[in-house]
Amino acid sequence: MAVFRRGKWWWTDFSVNGQRFRQPLNTTDWREALKREKEKIGQAQAGKLTAAGQSFSRLPFPEAVEQWLAEKKLRIAPKTYCTERERAGVPKQYFRKARLRDITAESVLAYMQQRSEAGISNATINRELDVIRGVLKRARLWYRVADDLKPLPVHSNIGRALAPDEEIRLLRMAGSRPEWQTARLAMLLALNTTCRGCELKGLRWHDVDLIARTITIRRSKTSAGIRTIPLNANAWQAVLELRERIKLFYGSEPRPDWYVFPSGEGQGPRSNLNDATVRPDPTKPMTTWRTAWRALTRAIQCPACGQLQAPGETCANGQCNADIRRVKSPLAGLRFHDLRHHAITRLCESQASDATIMAIAGHVSESMLRHYSHVRQHAMRRALDSLAGELSSGGYVTNGVTKSADSASKPTQPIKNHGGREGARTPDLLVANEALSQLSYTPTVTKARRTA
Secondary structure (H helix, E strand, C coil), rough: CCCCCCCCEEEEEEEEECCCEHHHHHHHHCHHHHHHHHHHHHHHHCCCCCCCHHHHHCCCCHHHHHHHHHHHHHCCCCHHHHHHHHHHHHHHHCCCCCEEHHCCCHHHHHHHHHHHCCCHHHHHHHHHHHHHHHHCCCCCCCCCCCCCCCCCCCCCCCCCCCCCHHHHHHHHHHHHCHHHHHHHHHHHHHHHCCCCCHHCCCEEEEEEEEHHHCEEEECCCHHHHHHEEECCCCHHHHHHHHHHHHHHHHHHCCCCCCCEEEECCCCCCCCCCCCCCCHEEEEEEEECCCHHHHHHHHHHECCCCEEECCCCEEEECCCCCCCCCCCCCCCCCCCCHHEEEEEEEHHHHHCCCCCHHHHHHHHCCCCHHHCCCCCHHHHHHHHHHHHEEEEEEEECCCHHHHHHHCHHHCCCCCCCCCCCCCCCCCCCCHHHHHHHHHCCCCCCCCCCCCCC
């Protein structure tokens, strides 16, 4: 252990567990140098200083980000990798001339301030801060700025549950055009199984049990998402329609390794189904149904002639030409993920136990369950109206008065318990199927088409 001077500045040279550290102390005062040397030794003993971290900390920020992304690519999904790379673009440009060890809390706070003044949302700034934090952690430098850098406040969006009229409109709208068939079938499964979009896209036919009428989610957002979900009548009808569609394209039963939602519905005429260029590829999963979903949720009806069309300035009907600039769909802005939120809300309103809902939806904790399960106003009103009914019929009072003799003489009735909140066993498929059957959707399922 030694403190030495290089020019005006003091440095330290010491070893911990056989590993040598040669660090600048960034001071010209000898007493301050001794103090900082002890801090460096403590950091090395705590594992905050490593040989790999020292070499990584000398890299320019853009080069360090590229190396960090390359290491992360091995552990994350391809789409997540693309998202991380996109988020890193602005920080790389801002810190393009800085080395990692030269980045301070003040410089990061200045970056956040500049982005906020440019009108960027707090959520986006926080995601970019995640990139900076990840790179600095890789260099064992985050501890220097962690106390001064906190995420910006973000408004919590708990999702959207559909009103009854919105639900009916969505079901009718989805079945009105053949090009929305894929989005419609995915929508029916999401509404009746609580599945996420990524879970449906990764579903293969060997995950569908046609005898037990269940689907098994093998890959999800979290480990709790791996689960088996029973299919109610509406979900089962959607699965049968997907199966018939594959049989129309290939003239045979779907193979076990084929995807339920195949990649690419093809373009051009469907008269020749033997032409591989116009058929979907079931060996690859569908990447997105965003175009169809946006068209479906944004579609409006002309108030004059009733024609269904995309939003615009004038009606697409040449004989009408009505002004439709102020006409907006009540479903505009509805995310596909909101269907999962709506299904979980319906399960909560059906009085299913928390354990049953968590087994169906694949939640990790009860806090996430509360995030989804806020009940709508009319459900709370029904619960409060039931209290008014009990009081008006001579029910309970709160002044220590017991039940009346008539009510006390009535035999008690056993209540079926589907599992409590703490220490409960995971409900079996029968209980889950009973809960899902209460999602009373009555969509009109059309005949399977050859178009997506």
